[in-house]
Amino acid sequence: MSESAQExxxxxxxxxxxxxxxxxxxxxxxxxxxxxxxEEEDGPVWMVNLMRYRHxxxxxxxxxxxxxxxxxDDAYAPLESLAAVGAEVVFFGDVETQLLGDLPPWDRxxxxxxxxxxxxxxxxxxxxxxxxxxxxxxxxxxxxILGCQPFAHPEGPEIIPDLDQVPYPSTxxxxxxxxxxVIAFDRGDSDLEQSVEHMTAYQNHxxxxxxxxxxxxxxxFNVEGTIVGDGRQWDQVRFNAFPSREAFMTVVMDPERLAVxxxxxxxxxxxxxxxxxxxxxxxxxxxxxxxxx
Numbered sequence: 445m446s447e448s449a450q451e452x453x454x455x456x457x458x459x460x461x462x463x464x465x466x467x468x469x470x471x472x473x474x475x476x477x478x479x480x481x482x483e484e485e486d487g488p489v490w491m492v493n494l495m496r497y498r499h500x501x502x503x504x505x506x507x508x509x510x511x512x513x514x515x516x517d518d519a520y521a522p523l524e525s526l527a528a529v530g531a532e533v534v535f536f537g538d539v540e541t542q543l544l545g546d547l548p549p550w551d552r553x554x555x556x557x558x559x560x561x562x563x564x565x566x567x568x569x570x571x572x573x574x575x576x577x578x579x580x581x582x583x584x585x586x587x588x589i590l591g592c593q594p595f596a597h598p599e600g601p602e603i604i605p606d607l608d609q610v611p612y613p614s615t616x617x618x619x620x621x622x623x624x625x626v627i628a629f630d631r632g633d634s635d636l637e638q639s640v641e642h643m644t645a646y647q648n649h650x651x652x653x654x655x656x657x658x659x660x661x662x663x664x665f666n667v668e669g670t671i672v673g674d675g676r677q678w679d680q681v682r683f684n685a686f687p688s689r690e691a692f693m694t695v696v697m698d699p700e701r702l703a704v705x706x707x708x709x710x711x712x713x714x715x716x717x718x719x720x721x722x723x724x725x726x727x728x729x730x731x732x733x734x735x736x737x
Contacts, residue, residue, distance in 0.1 A: 467584040474669030478561040495552040501582040516583030525573040529563040536725040545717035592665035594732040610658035612690035625682040628715035642712035658687040
């Protein structure tokens, strides 16, 4: 077990490697997997971050601060530590609208691709990371961090229209957006396999409607673990790029898609978040290319 994992177990849910964590529950079993996966079995992991900020930063040492929670997290931004372990921010954006999932209302979504699971742990043991972490703890009200692996998505129709030929292309007033779905499959009345079959039936129909309106699948991921969260179990995260909000609403209101959604998608899920995100960094599709070959 790594030093940070040992300290996490010894000190409890409030800290990792001596760093205070007030913004979520740590899954120590997944932390152990990240730190002990054999080198020959290890490989890239995509960490999907959902972030909710405090209105005003609250530092654990009691200092007064005029920073907002967002500003404190910006001061934390561990770019040096990420670069040192070979990690890359492949997606980053502000949540404009949260359509499904009431609490908490998320402010940002980010995805970091790490070259190995172990490198995620190595980053947190770096001196400069520890020195900056108090800003994250002060600014973050809640976060969910999901360790993910990409999976192949449906191919869709043979003929895919150019984005400037779709009904509602991007404009200066209505630019492109990313719609992010965080999904927990129903494990209640039906087993997991049946829920996945329902979702597959839904997506096979929805992809046809979506492609006609310019939708491009940027990345679909299976969740292998939740390193920080609120105790809920999540199964998938899907990133679907739309040329505009109007294109998204056209797909949402399609009557045939709505019927299939009621029959299959709503049956498949026990919990979900759906967010319209304005991307500031968007390299998520390219980040998955090699793994999906």
